[in-house]
Amino acid sequence: MKIREVIRVLDAVVLTGEENLDMDINSACGADLMSDVMAYVKENVVLLTGLVNLQVVRTAEMMDIKVIVFVRGKNPEEKIVDLAREMGMTILTTKHPMFIACGKLYSAGVTGRGVWD
Template sequence: MKVSEIIGILDAELLTGEENLDMDIEHACGSDLMSDVMAFVKENVVLLTGLVNPQVVRTAEMMDIKVIVFVRGKVPDEKLVQFAKEKGITILITKHPMFIACGKLYCAGITGRGVWD
C-alpha cells in the first residue's frame, strides 16, 4: 500500500515527507513503547504512536522505519518535524485513536506481527 493511500484511509495530514508518497508499506506497528517497536523488526513499516517526542524519530531511524503516524490528534512541534525531515522520515497525523487507526489499516490489507511470525 502506498503512503498516499494510508493518508486517505486514516484521514491523515502530511507534515513532512512528500517525497515518500509512493513508498510501499506492508506492515504496521502501533505502540507507545519504543522498546516494543525495536522488537518489531520488519521492512516497509508504518509506526503508529501517541508518543510525541524525539525518541520516536530516533527509534524510527534506528529501525529504518520511514513513516510515523501520530494518533489521537497529537501534533508534534516544529522542532520534531524538522528532525524527522532531516532523517528522511514521513510524518502524518490523524485524529483517530490508535485502535481505530490500526484497524483501518488492517482492514485495508496492512499486516502486523502476530504470534505466528
C-alpha cells in the same frame, strides 16, 4: 500499500516527507513503547504511536522506519518534524485514536504480516 493510500484511509495530514508518498509499506506497528518497536519490528512498516517526542523519530531512524503516524490528533513540536525531515521520513497525523487507526489500516489490507516473528 502506498503511503498516499495510508493518508486516505486514516484521513491523515502530512507534516513532512511528501516525497515518499509513492513508497510502499508492507505492514504496520501500533506502539507507545519504543523498546517494543525495536524488539519486534521488521522491514517497511508504518509506525503508529500516541507518543510524541524526539525519541520516536530516533527509534524510527534506528529501525529504518520511514513513516510515523501520530494518532489522536497529536501535533508534534517543530523540532520533531525537523528531525524527521532531516532523516527523510514522512510524518502524518490523524484524529483517529490508536485502535481505530490500526483497525482502518488492517481493514484496508495492512495485516501486519512481517512485523512479528
